Every structure is written in structure tokens, then in C-alpha cells.
Amino acid sequence: MATVLYITAHPRDDERSYSMTVGKEFVQAYRLARPQDEVVHLDLYKMDIPHIDADILDGWDKLRTGMSFEQLTLAEQTKIGRINELVDQFVAADKYIFVNPIWNYSYPPVMKAYLDTICIAGKTFKYHPDGSRTGLLGDKKAVHIQASGSVLSPGSNTISEGFEMGHRHLNVIMDFVGLTDFQAVFVEGTAEHPEQATQFKEEAIQKTHQIVENF
Secondary structure, three states: OOOOEEEOOOOOOOOHHHHHHHHHHHHHHHHHHOOEEEEEEEEEEHOOOOOOOHHHHHHHHHOOOOOOOHOOHHHHHHHHHHHHHHHHHHHHEEEEEEEEEEEEOEHHHHHHHHHHHOOOOOOEEOOOOOOEEEOOOOOOEEEEEEEOOOHHHHHHHOOOOOHHOOHHHHHHHHHHHHOOEEEEEEEEOOOOHHHHHHHHHHHHHHHHHHHHHOO
16 A cells, blocks of 8 residues: 655635646546555645754754754754654655646745745755765656646746746755655646637646556
8 A cells, every 4th residue: 555645835725726627537547446545635825844943953963963852952853853754754655746836936835834944954864975876756747737827837938937836936945855756737828828728628638647547
């Protein structure tokens, strides 16, 4: 049995969001194809996700100098403890489904905050004495479902193509942690071409069904 993290970064549900609609369809198709697997929904807008701040940086510095976790301040223990929970959950999973809208050419801040909690040395990557690093999650899979009113995806050959920073950043993070089996589904152009919005959504749903076969 595999564990799948369904990670959503949208304050609205599938009735009011293209990305959430396509994400829901993907999960439903996946559950039908692999009913033995466990799908865990992480609604980032409803979770306690620490932002890296002075408490966390100071706490990490103390741990690196040999202090024990119990010697940290309560604030440092609480925030670092929560980050440890999130990264351990991420590492324990086998597959990941990321879902988000594009806001101002990137994803919502809560997604960046979550990604910061899973990029932890010794957990998802490691450094070598020469300063190089190796990702530790090479045997896992991920898919990214992203919606935008404009056409922004790589290879779209539009004026705004180079502005897109959501998928491009997530792609870098997946490479950073060693995950190379990373696919994308874009639901885009729904605001630029509202008369075709339903078509764009259905095409994205069909692509998710194709991905499910080997996910």
C-alpha cells in the first residue's frame, strides 16, 4: 500500500476553483485505480505551518552547536517540532499531488511556507564535504495541478510565459530533494478565453486520467 499526500493551496473548494476541480477528479480517478492506497489530504489553509522566523533560525543554530532540543525555548521547540512533524510526514509518503492557483505569477504564500518545511538537510537532502548536495527522495512520484487565468506554462510561447514562477519553482524544489518523476497539468487561459473555460478544464481532467495510469 502506498501513501499519497494530496496537498492543496487554495482557500476555495472544487465548486469555485478550477485547480481544485481538476485535483478532485485526479484523486477520484486514483482511488478507483488503486483502492488499496491511502490518500491523505493536506489543506494548507487549514494547517499549522510555521514560517521560518528568528525563533526557528535561532533554534537550528543552537542545535547545530550541540544543544539538546529540550534546551531550546518553548517557542523554538514548538515551531521546530512542528516542522519536524511535517517533513517526517512528507518523507514517509510515496507520492505527492500538489494543487494550487496562480496568483500574481506564483502560488499562494502558504505553499511556499509548506515547501520550506520539507526542505530539511538530513531528511529530504544531504550535503557532502565538498559542499555539493544530493536529494534523498529519488524513488517517489509527484504531479502538479495548477490553474491560471492566463496561459503561462512552459512552452506555451505566449508573452507571459516567462512570468510563471509557481510550477518553475516547484520543479526546482522537486529536483532539490531528488524527485525526478514529476509531471504537470495546467488549467490555463480560463480568464483570457472564458468561452473556452469548460473545454480547458475538461482537457486538463482528461490529462489527469492519463497520468493516473502510471502514477
